[in-house]
Amino acid sequence: MxxxxxxxxxxxxxxxxxxxxxxxxxxxxxxxxxxxxxxxxxxxxxxxxxxxxxxxxxxxxxxxxxxxxxxxxxxxxxxxxxxxxxxxxxxxxxxxxxxxxxxxxxxxxxxxxxxxxxxxxxxxxxxxxxxxxxxxxxxxxxxxxxxxxxxxxxxxxxxxxxxxxDWLHDVCCSTKEALSSICGRKCLDAFRDGSVSYQRNYAYALTYIGDAVESIYKVVACEEHQEALYHISSSEAYSEHDIVKKVGEVLGKKIEQIDNIVGEQHQIILSNERFKAEFGFKVWCRPEETIEKTLQYMKQHSNKFLDADHPGMDIWHKLYYAMTSTLGALVPYLENLILFIPFFMLNNRATDSQYFSKIDFYLLYVLLFAVIYGQRQATFSGILATAGYLFRQMYTRSGLAVVTDYNTYVWIAEIFIVGLVVGYMKDSLLFLKEEKEWEVGFLSEQVTDIGDINDSNLRVKEGLIDQVINYDNSLGTVYDATEQLEQKQSVEIFFCALNMIQKLMDCPDVAIYRVNKEKYARLFAYSSAKAASMGNTVYLPDKKSLDEACNENRVYINRSMEKEYPMMAYNVESEEQMEILIMLWSLPFERMTINEANRLIVIGKLIQTSVRRADRYLEALSEERYHSESQILKASAFEELVGAYRKASKEKLTEYVLLQIEVEGENEKETVDKFTSMLRESDYIGNLSDGKLYLLLTNTDLKGCSFVQNKLKQNGVASSISEEGRL
Incomplete structure (x- = not known):
């Protein structure tokens, strides 16, 4: 074709x-x-x-x-x-x-x-x-x-x-190519300066230029196509932090990594599903490979990427650049000196000519360089013209007669005045031109900055409009939602609160932990596997930044975007002791604001109020709920508790295991006393309607259950998983 x-x-x-x-x-x-x-x-x-x-x-x-x-x-x-x-x-x-x-x-x-x-x-x-x-x-x-x-x-x-x-990446073989790509700019900054700035909240779907070419050719060669618009992208997100981290690893030396995180989350990833379904798409080269090859090329050809005065430049290339810059500065003077020769010859020939004796070739010579190069070259050409004039005058007169002749100084003054004035005008015009270009460039940058500021203001305006229109985020709505918790029992409150936090904070991944006096946080309820990724048990002092926020009773905000930490967390204290820890895992960066933090505080306080009310109510009914002088719940209370966990497990909010405890020849209290010390604060013992004794292991899977059964066996207590067994 x-x-x-x-x-x-x-x-x-x-x-x-x-x-x-x-x-x-x-x-x-x-x-x-x-x-x-x-x-x-x-x-x-x-x-x-x-x-x-x-x-x-x-x-x-x-x-x-x-x-x-x-x-x-x-x-x-x-x-x-x-x-x-x-x-x-x-x-x-x-x-x-x-x-x-x-x-x-x-x-x-x-x-x-x-x-x-x-x-x-x-x-x-x-x-x-x-x-x-x-x-x-x-x-x-x-x-x-x-x-x-x-x-x-x-x-x-x-x-x-x-x-x-999408954003392209390739091995960069020149400074121009490096400046035109994201990976190339980071490699160039690290190689030249030993420091790289990045914004952690920026991410890109970097696509290899060869993959893009293959995709373009598929559209060129196809006989028919179904759509008129396609996205060509790897659809694999890479943050600027990931790129800089890889650059540091490949470069083989410590570089300064400057996090200039500003503004909201910026991630635009093109979906290639339409193109992939019709033409197919395969990633042949990833950014890690091009970063490695680019830095290797930069090391082998450092003269292409480093300035002459850069400390990393070798001595031979420094000498080369010094010589070329010196020769570049000398070229106008050499040109001036070479052109002086024909003008000197023309002046000598014209002196004795009847027709050209009135033409001052030296004046033309000085004017030529004044117009082209300005004052500096006009001065140099004036010196050469004076030397040539004096040399020619001494053909017929003595040197003393020439230097004492009034006409000689008049001619010299004429040459320098004309040359310097014209040269000054040339320099002035050049200065005005450069000043105008600089002013145009400056004003263009100002217009661009004004446009960026306007875009930023529009984003802020849109956010404020959303807050006004979206009444779901108002504090009144928060209070109305949490008021529903007043109808729930203590355990049910946390499961209901989990769904409420998801809705009010618009965050699908939420976890609630119960915290004891030793600062061990036990997972109580969670909305997804991501929300439970920190584990069933967390010792807060091991999570320094999170623990500091909890101790200071403030909202933890993960501004450094560390993957092992939630995006936002808040602990609710009760009598100066941490009681509830709420974690939000998938909050967008642009919503990690004081406004969102304040909303989380209000929600946490309202949940705490409901929990305290329920706890006081249950404490008042403790004689009706427990068998006398024991930790064994009566059938009605225990069945209500198991029912709450059964409902929560069906909604994928928690998991539990119900163990039946074998009581042989002993009363229930003596059997319970054998293993009470090994139980967690969140485990419960009680009877069901069949009169048998059961142990409710909250937030436990079958693997954890087998561990508990072995411990019970070591204490002389037999157990088996009940029919409903697990989540």
């Missing part, structure tokens, strides 16, 4: 042209500029025309391509130095390209877009159905390009495919 690639030279363009060449296709390139440094490999024909030129239509008619690929987000003709100016040129050029291609009425057009078009909050993988919310000039420019292409696909029924690529 004849394939037209439209875009400036880039790593993606290079790999894509290589792939197409290997597959036997003929490649044409519309470069969009006349930059001689842009090098394209395996290209049959190259056209160096700007996209907005009328000749573009003639190029398309001449090539008549079967497939046209617009590099779009990966077009190096738009490097991002001046977003607004580039956006105008990009839009005009894209419209001309689309009109020229549509005039052929044949072939397929592929537009390469980027994950940059998504600028909002996306807690889960982003599918093609999710509408982009571009923030910033460049994202809006790319999204406008998508919309232009979609118009030709939907309204004109033309074969147009939009491919959104």
């Amino acid at each position: 004849d394939i037209m690639l439209v875009g400036g030279a880039s790593p993606l363009m290079k790999k894509l042209s290589l792939k197409l060449h290997k597959e036997g296709h003929r490649i044409f390139v519309l470069s969009g500029s006349r930059d001689p440094q842009n090098h394209y490999e395996h290209v049959f024909e190259r056209y160096d025309f700007s996209y907005d030129k009328a000749s573009v239509e003639e190029v398309f008619r001449s090539v008549n391509p079967d497939v046209t690929i617009l590099m779009g987000a990966y077009d190096s003709n738009y490097p991002g130095r001046d977003f607004r100016r580039e956006a105008v040129a990009y839009s005009a050029g894209l419209q001309n390209l689309l009109l020229s291609w549509s005039a052929l009425k044949k072939g397929r057009l592929i537009y390469l877009s980027s994950v940059e078009v998504y600028g909002g909050k996306y807690p889960s993988a982003v599918s093609e159905q999710d509408k982009p919310r571009p923030r910033g000039v460049r994202p809006r420019m790319l999204y406008q390009g998508e919309e232009s292409c979609r118009f030709y696909q939907e309204e004109l029924s033309m074969d147009v495919v939009i491919l959104r690529l």
Whole structure:
């Protein structure tokens, strides 16, 4: 097939042209500029025309391509130095390209877009159905390009495919390539400076550039496709902390890792399910491999990545850079000196000429360098011109006569005045030009900053609007929900509270622990396996940061995003002793705020009030609930307790095991006294309606139960799992 690639030279363009060449296709390139440094490999024909030129239509008619690929987000003709100016040129050029291609009425057009078009909050993988919310000039420019292409696909029924690529990674062989990728920038900072800054709350789905090229080719080569929009992504999230950690491991030396965590959680992961289902997708290379290869290349070719004065540069390259910089500074002076020779010869010949004797070639010589280089070279050329003038005058007169001649000084003054004035004007114009460029750059940065501030303000505004509209988060709603706990018994309160916390805090992974005086936290109820990931028993002093927050009676917030800790936790004290510990595990980073912490405190206090009320009620009825002078619950109380755990286990909030205790020839109290010391505070002993003695092991599975049975056996007590047995 004849394939037209439209875009400036880039790593993606290079790999894509290589792939197409290997597959036997003929490649044409519309470069969009006349930059001689842009090098394209395996290209049959190259056209160096700007996209907005009328000749573009003639190029398309001449090539008549079967497939046209617009590099779009990966077009190096738009490097991002001046977003607004580039956006105008990009839009005009894209419209001309689309009109020229549509005039052929044949072939397929592929537009390469980027994950940059998504600028909002996306807690889960982003599918093609999710509408982009571009923030910033460049994202809006790319999204406008998508919309232009979609118009030709939907309204004109033309074969147009939009491919959104996630963040790409590849082995970086130059500083320019390193600066254009996330992994490359981190490697370059660590290699150059020995320090890397990162934001722990930022995560990306890094995709190997080779995998992206293979996916693009599948769309190029297919005869038909089902959709007009696909995401190309590995869909595997990597945080900036993971990237920096890997860079430190590969570099082989200690680097300073600076966590600049600011703002809310930022994670945009493109879902590749649509593309994978139709074309298939396989990850051939992961970021860890490219980081390792990039750093190896940087070590072997340090001169490409380090400045001349960098301490890591070897002595030979330092000498090389010193010599080249010195020669670069001397070139204008050498040029000045060399051009002095022909002007000296012309002046000597013109002196005796009837027609050219009035022409002052030295003045022209000084003016030439003053106009081109400015005052410095004008001064040097004036010195050379003076020396040449004096030398020529001494052909016919003595040196004393020349230096005492009034006309000599008039001529010298004329040369230097004219040269310095013109040179000063040149320097002034150059300074004004640089100042204007600097001012334009500064104002452009200011406009960009204002845009970023506006985007931030919009996010804050949206959050406040959500808080106003979403009345579920109001304190009145919290109180109404916790008031339902007043109808529950002590044990049931915690299971009901678990569901209530899930709803009010909008967090699916919640765990409640009971804490004793020795600071051992026992898992009481949990909503998921993730919520119980800290274990059934936690010794709080081993969790330093969590223990400090509990001791200070404040909400623990996991701002460092440590995986082994919950996102937020709060302990509810009773008579200056920790009693209840609430853990939230899947709270988004942007909601880890003082507002959320205060809400958790209110919920915890209201739960505590309900628990205290229930405990006082049960304490008042202790004579009716327990057999006299024993810890054995009567049948009615014990059946109510077992029923509460049975209901909670069906809702996957806890697990338990009910053991039947064998009582042979002894009364129940004597049997219970044998093993009471080995029980936990959360275990219960009682009778059921059948009159038999049972032991309720809370938050215990069959493995833990077998351990308890062995202990009972060692104390001379036989036991067996009841019929309902376990969760």
